[in-house]
Amino acid sequence: MSTFATCPQGHRWEVGLDTRAGPLPTCPVCGAGAVAPPPEASAATNPAEPLTGEGEATSIVDEGAPPRTAVGSHSAGRRGSPSSSQIILPVVSGYEVLGLLGRGGMGVVYKARQLGLNRLIALKMLPAEMPADAPGLVRFRREAEAVARLQHPNIVQVYEVGDWDGRPFFSMEYVEGGNLVLLLQRGLPVPRQAAQTVEALARAVHYAHQRGILHRDLKPGNVMLTREGVPKVTDFGLAKILQDSGGGPASFASHTRTGEILGTPSYMAPEQAAGHTRDAGPGADVYSLGAILYEMLTGRPPFEGPLVKILHRVLNEEPVAPARLQPKVPRDLQTVCLKCLEKDAARRYPTAEGLADDLRAFLAGEAVQARPAGRRERLARWVRRRPTAALLVGVVTVALAGGLVGALWYGTLAVGAVAVLGLLAGGGWYSARLRAALRDLELAQVRAERNVERLHLLLEATRRLMGVTRPDELLRLLGETTTLMANAERATIYLVDRERGELWSKVTTDTEVGEIRVPLGRGIAGTVAQSGEIINLSDPYVDPRFNPEIDRRTGYRTRNMLTLPMTGRDGDIVGVFQVLNKRTGPFEAEDLEMLQSLAASAALAVERAR
Secondary structure (H helix, E strand, O other): OOEEEEOOOOOEEEEOOOOOOOOOOEOOOOOOEOOOOOOOOOHHHOOOOOOOOOOOOOOOOOOOOOOOEEOOOHHHOOOOOOOOOOEEOOOOOOEEEEEEEEEEOOEEEEEEEEOOOOEEEEEEEOOOOOOOOOHHHHHHHHHHHHHHOOOOOOEOOEEEEEEEOOEEEEEEEOOOOOEHHHHHHOOOOOHHHHHHHHHHHHHHHHHHHHOOEEOOOOOHHHEEEOOOOOEEEOOOOOOEEEEEOOOOOEEEEOOOOOOOOOOOHHHOOHHHHOOOHHHOOHHHHHHHHHHHHHHHHHOOOOOOOOHHHHHHHHHHOOOOOHHHHOOOOOHHHHHHHHHHOOOOHHHOOOOHHHHHHHHHHHHOOOOOOOOOOOHHHHHHHHHHHOHHHHHHHHHHHHHHHHHHHHHOOOHHHHHHHHHHHHHHHHHHHHHHHHHHHHHHHHHHHHHHHHHHHHHHHHHHHHHHHOOOOOHHHHHHHHHHHHHHHHOEEEEEEEEEEOOOOEEEEOOOOOOOOOOEEEEOOOHHHHHHHHHOOOEEEOOHHHOOOOOOHHHHHHOOOOOOEEEEEEEOOOOOEEEEEEEEEEOOOOOOHHHHHHHHHHHHHHHHHHHHHO
8 A cells, every 4th residue: 555745845755664763754846844744655666765774864954843852744845854752962072963854764964053153053953763783874975074074154164073972963054045946936036046045056066076075965955044145965875985095086976876866756867767876977966956946937847746657757758948938038048057967967057157248247147058949959869869750750751752753753743843842942942031030039038038137137237236335345345246246267356556656456357466566657557557548359468568477476367358448427537447358359349348337336435335
């Protein structure tokens, strides 16, 4: 016999019997917990847990438990809710355990206070019932080892790894805003917010990859949000760690068996769904990031349904284009999302940083590197998905062609055959013209969408600038915004120091350089500060005014440069914008127009700050 569980979003899935002693089942589609525990459900057949044998399905949700005991109910509908029986909280040296946050097959997470530093933390421990030699212990220690290596603003930080009464634990950053599942339950974010969130996640994931750690279970339930909306990756329980094998080339160490499926079905890459876990590389995390972006754009993951059907669809079907589900999804953002979801890992972004850079280009209103699938590629995918139908179409086409050629041998039918050929040729010409017009219309729509994104970015930047009063913070914010708006690698914002006859900046190209000071009238920036001209160089090294000293000191290579003045309300030049190395070619008129608008807002903010 079997029964069914339902999550708060209305997804329904089949589970087995007798799971009252196991962890709360979680939805295989969205990762949320069941609204109510199914009677007599079996944890061993729960399709929503990550498929590991000791699957983790914990999200950190504060249950507001009293300091020493906590009584919770599954009917709250939140993932990781405690069981209805009374829970005895552990007493851990150096910590005051306040309540239960969540639990899963590989860990129990408590809200606690670190007494020495008087700060709230999340305390993760192995379940008391887990044997000391269980495989989950290996995974738990691997998670602690993995996350302890990582110090990134978009990764939940580990503070301490220890042992209490024979049970290993680690303390980590307490994130109060809930997870991405809860945000999506309140409604879809705008596409721009989705792109910003996934860009931050992609940069965090790339940081982890650079340090030899694959996550392998990225999903909305494993993305925590601060109260300010900053996303943070958590739950590295299925991580694959890069190890150095005796001085030889490094390789990803795996504690899994061939054919073992790891991850959460709706968000796992095809290579994971096929059981090729040992072969999964950074592309598997890129796929999962694309699945998260897909759900943030459409309100559903790329593939839904019972467990077996999800795995089949992940391996064999293409996801529905996001714009067909939500027509307001921008074309460029859809293209980026679908590139992440390619079946072949080689066709995805080679790194998570590549995904982040394309999302940054989208946010800046620039062209993205990803390209939508062409007609030939779409035809090839259709043939792979429906080989029987493709064979039938091929046979019919050959038969028609043969019949037409045969008709040409008979004089009485020759005139009719020629007429048919003429009609086909005319129809082909008209179809080609129509396709060209549709392509032009689509390109015009994409350009309009990019201009809208640029306008959004300018409005966001202006609003933030008006709230800044300290010059140092203003320079930092201007540098970040200018880099994003121009889709460039670096930007330095100078302010004019009239008393000393210099430009100065604390937003430098490298932290080793320190404060930059440039005499007025010297170099590219000094010339612009004095003359008010705009200098756009496709190769700065050919201009005698360019000073390559900073490049030599930092090892950085300036490929192109745009420098423009920041003019105050009285017409005086109060600073200079200098932007280096646009990622997609030389700086163009659109870049200059947007940066001039930003410089006008910046000049007002500088005058207010002074």
